[in-house]
Amino acid sequence: xxxKMKKMMMLAVAAVLMLSLAACSGKSSKEPGNLDEAVTMYxxxxxxxNEIFAKNKKLWEKVFMEADKGMTLQEDGKNYxxxxxxxxxxxxxxxxxxxxxxxxxxxxxxxxxxxxLTMLEEKYPEVAEKAKENGSTSCKDGSASVPAxxxxxxxxxxxxxxxxxxxxxxxxxxxxxxxxxxxNFWFTTCKPCVGELKDLEALNKKLMKKGGEVVGVNAYxxxxxxxxxxxxxxxxxxxxxxxxxIWFKSDSAAGKLTSGLYSxxxxxxxxxxxxxxxxxIVGSIxxxxxxxxxxxxxxxxxx
Amino acid sequence: xxxxxxNLSRTTGRMRGWIQAGATLFSNIHxxxxxxxxxxxxxxKALCVPGLNCYSCPAASGACPIGAFQAxxxxxxxxxxxxxxGFLILVGVLLGRFVCGFLCPxxxxxxxxxxxxxxxxxxxKLKSLTYVKYAVLIGTVILLPALVTNDVGMGDPYFCKYIxxxxxxxxxLPLAAVDAGIRSALGTLFTRKLVVLVTVxxxxxxxxxxxxxxxxxxGAFYGLMNKVSLxxxxxDRGKCVSCGRCAKxxxxxxxxxxxxxxxxxxxxxxxxxxxxxDALAYGCGFGSDEKEMxxxxxx
Numbered sequence: 001x002x003x004k005m006k007k008m009m010m011l012a013v014a015a016v017l018m019l020s021l022a023a024c025s026g027k028s029s030k031e032p033g034n035l036d037e038a039v040t041m042y043x044x045x046x047x048x049x050n051e052i053f054a055k056n057k058k059l060w061e062k063v064f065m066e067a068d069k070g071m072t073l074q075e076d077g078k079n080y081x082x083x084x085x086x087x088x089x090x091x092x093x094x095x096x097x098x099x100x101x102x103x104x105x106x107x108x109x110x111x112x113x114x115x116x117l118t119m120l121e122e123k124y125p126e127v128a129e130k131a132k133e134n135g136s137t138s139c140k141d142g143s144a145s146v147p148a149x150x151x152x153x154x155x156x157x158x159x160x161x162x163x164x165x166x167x168x169x170x171x172x173x174x175x176x177x178x179x180x181x182x183x184n185f186w187f188t189t190c191k192p193c194v195g196e197l198k199d200l201e202a203l204n205k206k207l208m209k210k211g212g213e214v215v216g217v218n219a220y221x222x223x224x225x226x227x228x229x230x231x232x233x234x235x236x237x238x239x240x241x242x243x244x245x246i247w248f249k250s251d252s253a254a255g256k257l258t259s260g261l262y263s264x265x266x267x268x269x270x271x272x273x274x275x276x277x278x279x280x281i282v283g284s285i286x287x288x289x290x291x292x293x294x295x296x297x298x299x300x301x302x303x
Numbered sequence: 304x305x306x307x308x309x310n311l312s313r314t315t316g317r318m319r320g321w322i323q324a325g326a327t328l329f330s331n332i333h334x335x336x337x338x339x340x341x342x343x344x345x346x347x348k349a350l351c352v353p354g355l356n357c358y359s360c361p362a363a364s365g366a367c368p369i370g371a372f373q374a375x376x377x378x379x380x381x382x383x384x385x386x387x388x389g390f391l392i393l394v395g396v397l398l399g400r401f402v403c404g405f406l407c408p409x410x411x412x413x414x415x416x417x418x419x420x421x422x423x424x425x426x427x428k429l430k431s432l433t434y435v436k437y438a439v440l441i442g443t444v445i446l447l448p449a450l451v452t453n454d455v456g457m458g459d460p461y462f463c464k465y466i467x468x469x470x471x472x473x474x475x476l477p478l479a480a481v482d483a484g485i486r487s488a489l490g491t492l493f494t495r496k497l498v499v500l501v502t503v504x505x506x507x508x509x510x511x512x513x514x515x516x517x518x519x520x521x522g523a524f525y526g527l528m529n530k531v532s533l534x535x536x537x538x539d540r541g542k543c544v545s546c547g548r549c550a551k552x553x554x555x556x557x558x559x560x561x562x563x564x565x566x567x568x569x570x571x572x573x574x575x576x577x578x579x580x581d582a583l584a585y586g587c588g589f590g591s592d593e594k595e596m597x598x599x600x601x602x
Contacts, residue, residue, distance in 0.1 A: 043428070188380075189457065189460075293487065
């Protein structure tokens with residue numbers, strides 16, 4: 001009896017899903033006339049995508065877990081929906097038939113949505129950023145649909161910050177100005193963090209020649225704590241660090257990412273579009289394997 | 304010694320397993336973090352738990368006093384860990400090694416492992432090893448982190464980094480199980496400490512509490528505080544029939560009638576429950592030694 005009920009429920013959910021999507025896709029098949037319209041459309045599409053995830057949250061989380069294990073993420077320019085379909089296919093023995101049906105339907109819809117999104121992005125390159133500025137909870141914003149694990153983050157949270165000299169730093173400008181940006185999270189009294197500062201300095205020199213940059217984020221200096229900044233500056237000077245160190249507000253998305261970290265140092269590699277490449281490197285980058293992982297991500301970002 | 308006091312002591316001794324379980328749960332209350340990954344970083348972490356319980360355990364409600372002590376003493380910002388030393392002295396003065404017997408999660412683990420049936424070997428002949436823990440305390444917890452520092456005045460938490468098996472059990476293993484980033488950061492240090500953990504676990508089956516007896520720096524500190532702690536085991540010389548059962552049953556190799564405040568006594572209460580003459584009971588108060596002395600002279 002119970003399983004029957006469950007099946008019925010699943011089918012009902014799937015049906016509602018299809019209907020709502022059909023309704024939405026009908027609306028957004030119109031061609032946008034200008035940038036503003038494109039932005040609204042973009043946001044709508046993102047919302048739809050989020051809704052698909054939200055409706056079967058547990059199921060999708062399972063899919064994300066699978067994706068985490070095996071597949072390379074969509075760095076190769078593959079449609080996100082296709083990526084999901086592949087992931088579902090590769091883990092199909094972990095789901096029941098009904099679950100698979102729901103997931104596949106969802107992924108198909110996402111594929112369509114993503115196609116439209118790509119179209120919009122091609123026509124209006126700034127549409128993605130604009131849509132985000134307007135405050136929508138886009139699924140690419142980090143935490144909305146993807147599990148809290150920072151390892152699955154797609155786009156690095158945008159921020160308005162300052163370097164330790166007080167000069168303004170905008171994440172968009174920072175990332176788009178570099179072929180690759182290596183963001184290193186550390187704090188002043190963390191020994192392994194301080195131990196790798198020299199290696200990061202060397203890496204920064206190397207990257208500068210290729211159009212990249214290392215940026216440090218000292219967790220103590222968030223919100224512009226004056227004493228922490230002075231301490232950090234003194235230490236950086238001692239270690240001969242010349243690359244930029246920045247802080248932002250702790251209640252910003254990037255600030256929340258920082259306070260959510262529990263392993264220091266942690267290093268992110270970010271490409272010119274502001275996307276996180278590979279998995280964040282947890283722990284010092286001086287050891288062999290970690291160094292290799294970092295270099296792989298850097299190379300991938302510069303492609 | 305009142306009958307009530309003795310009954311209460313016996314009940315406490317018998318309830319020990321449950322109290323240990325409760326204390327372990329209380330020290331690690333954020334259980335959902337085991338599945339979510341990540342550790343609790345809230346205000347509770349500004350306080351220490353009394354026992355050896357890793358800060359990096361996903362569920363940990365507070366900081367480990369030994370870990371916190373090293374972190375502060377080894378930091379370039381502070382000279383000495385006043386706050387944590389004060390905390391340790393306070394707990395030590397109140398409870399002494401009662402913490403080991405009743406509140407420490409790692410002590411409980413060793414108790415449980417020792418319940419695994421098999422050949423048990425007495426540690427009486429290995430008494431000299433009990434002094435090793437004092438060396439561990441002074442060397443790896445106090446001196447090395449404070450003195451062996453890098454160019455900017457930072458030391459390593461030597462005990463946590465190279466010795467502590469609780470760190471592997473509560474910190475490294477559960478975190479690595481759910482976090483791919485941490486998994487990929489595991490190296491030879493982890494392997495070495497895993498060997499320490501397995502060794503301690505295996506030895507715990509054969510010996511009673513090998514880690515507490517020989518290695519634990521927290522046990523060493525509370526052992527010193529046993530001499531002055533308010534909570535202790537009182538011996539009623541008038542009732543004692545010198546049968547020697549208490550010494551025989553003691554797994555920490557203490558003769559309670561000779562040295563009620565011995566540094567090795569973890570106040571487990573085994574002796575209290577076996578005493579046929581009701582001569583032993585937990586006591587909490589000042590000058591228990593003096594009382595005894597008076598009774599001695601009265602005799």
